[in-house]
Amino acid sequence: MSARLSAEQTIRLTPEETKALWEAASDLTRSEDVAELDADGVTELACALTPAFPTRLLRALHRHRRGAGHDALLVSGLLPADQEWGPGPRGSAEPLTGPAQAAALCLLGVSLQLGEPFTFSTFYSGRLVQHVVPVPSMEHTQTSESSSGMLDWHVEDGFSPDRCDHFGLLCLRGEAAAHTRFVSARDLELPDEVREVLSRPVFLMEPDTAHEMADRSPTATAVLWGPAEAPEICYDAHYLGPAGRPDGEEARALRRLAAELDAKRVEHALAPGELLLLDNRRTVHARTPFQARNDGTDRWLLRTMICSSLPRFREHGVRVWPSPHGAVGAGRYGGTGAAPHGATTSGDGAR
């Protein structure tokens, strides 16, 4: 039995607030073609939306940013629920067109309250805002382009020490069968001996297939570590494996964790206009299967990733980072590309 988002994890804009924000975003797209802007340009344009955000949304986002909440925040009514979006894109990396440009600005405007939006050049052509749509032939992959296959428990880019701190999923078009699931690491109930095994930075995480990159070497990581009241987690049901024997204590600890994730899951089917923000250092997420129609009317989300550490963001020097294996960070991890990043924390400037 799954749980639902709590009242503390949800904020709903009034119809008047939604209308005012949408008009402000639409005005911006009338003055500039978002598709013509580079990643910095579109982010800067989205900054102009801040005055259109209700104060209580800004306060809720600040609570989420400082980790005082429940590691997830659902913003309802960020977009008008009755907006016509037209046919959906055919792939994750298609350019933003029509009213989806204004929606992308709303997503980036909110994201800027949590840090700096960024992406990797290896990920869907380096688009700062990606479409999350089902793609023919990808139905059973472990990517956001899947549909009829279960997208199993994972964190975004768990193989990378530079993975995002937060990410946002903004729903333009919903799908009743597609439930987004998540679990906060702080809600996991595990025996101390299992926690101890999972805290060892010896598990191996491979890059997922959404990244187009030559170096697909695995990264060493811990799975669950940190203080009991706010632990961090790095997990993937498909790409993470035990360093030791398949019947060893590390493998058993992973199986115990997988069962606990299923037991503690929170589940929500995103509806039009809703934005789900998840802390990617403290939650694991998944998506249930659904049937794609492939006729332009399928489920359609916009996604962006957020770096909440300004020093780490500035270290890269650009908004589209060249390598998730950490070209900048190679020196930090001895140049091996194998970062025992469970031993670090994601705090601002901690890396």
Ligand SMILES: [Fe+2]
């Ligand atoms: Fe994901």
